[in-house]
Amino acid sequence: MPKLVTLLNGPNLNLLGLRQPEIYGRETLDDVAAKVSDLAEELGLTLRALQSNHEGQLVDWIHEARGKSAGIIINPGAYSHTSIAILDALHAYDGPVIEVHISNIHKREAFRHHSYVSARADGVIAGCGTEGYLLALRRIATLLKA
Ligand code: CA2
DSSP: OOEEEEEEEOTTGGGTTTSOHHHHOSOOHHHHHHHHHHHHHHTTEEEEEEEOSOHHHHHHHHHHHTTTOSEEEEEOGGGGGTOHHHHHHHHTOOSOEEEEESSOGGGSOGGGSOOSGGGTOSEEEESSTTHHHHHHHHHHHHHHHO
């Protein structure tokens, strides 16, 4: 059975490709999920792609990943900068976690420079556009092989 990788996207990322293309690009979240899913298949993995605007739902999905999903790719959106609940849920998860930000959060407003999730992430990718999700999956595949 191929190993499962969970891709979690947080609030407002359902609007990807529909607004603010100068920051977040022109691809929709479905486009991104399809590309990451294709790459997962190439790497012998299966992708479960989920998006929610609700913090508790993201926490529930991280709990669900325990014992079922070999790795997590997460773009927590604005919850990166506020959510100790998501950080705590990730601390209760054993597999590799890669945090992705489409934009370079360090080049933006000061309130985006700190991410609670980074304290648990095994890697952080920021500013690589939606390609960051593909890079994150490749990193998870490497970590799962090691
Ligand atoms: O750069 C990223 O990926 C962010 O996680 C995106 C979050 C932002 O709050 C973080 O600071 C950085 C916002 C996601 C909003 O996504 C939109 C996409 C298209 C149109 C409007 C919002």
